[in-house]
Amino acid sequence: MAQRNTWQRERVRDALADEPGFVSAQALYATLRAANTGIGLATVYRALAGLAASGEADSLQSPEGEALYRACSSGHHHHLICRNCGLAVEIAASEVEQWARKTAASHGFHEAEHVVDIFGLCENCAREKAQQSAQ
Known part of the structure; x- marks a missing residue:
């Protein structure tokens, strides 16, 4: 609906x-x-x-x-996401798609679907964290 x-x-x-x-x-x-x-x-x-x-x-x-x-x-895509500030960057799916198909096939899976989001710290948040650690 x-x-x-x-x-x-x-x-x-x-x-x-x-x-x-x-x-x-x-x-x-x-x-x-x-x-x-x-x-x-x-x-x-x-x-x-x-x-x-x-x-x-x-x-x-x-x-x-x-x-x-x-x-x-x-369209199908994936994200890099900052754990600190929430910044998200869309990334091309091609390498992830190849990895997902190969991994699924190696375990005997067919018609596999996936969701991939990569969490980390963006450049600004990593720099701030390093500066805080240095103090």
């Missing part, structure tokens, strides 16, 4: 597009609340779930188990 395009869903979509990386529903709600939109937390969760279901947003689970969302391009 398709979700209605309401002004609230549009505001959530716009706020998500303004984020540089993956963001939790709670964090996006805080942004919308600070902008005095009047959009409730339950509406943010519903809108994000709808955007993810329609392919307008990517959804993944953080290493801590929290659902994170990001406005995304279409």
Whole structure:
């Protein structure tokens, strides 16, 4: 069942597009609340779930188990994600695809599907961490 395009869903979509990386529903709600939109937390969760279901947003689970969302391009791709600031970079899927097919085949799997997201520290966060360690 398709979700209605309401002004609230549009505001959530716009706020998500303004984020540089993956963001939790709670964090996006805080942004919308600070902008005095009047959009409730339950509406943010519903809108994000709808955007993810329609392919307008990517959804993944953080290493801590929290659902994170990001406005995304279409087509199959993967991400490098900063564990500290949430910055996300889309990466080409070609090498990952070859590895996934080869690994699945070597274990006798057919029609394998995969989700690959790589978590680490972006250049800025790694530099800040190194500076803090040096102090």
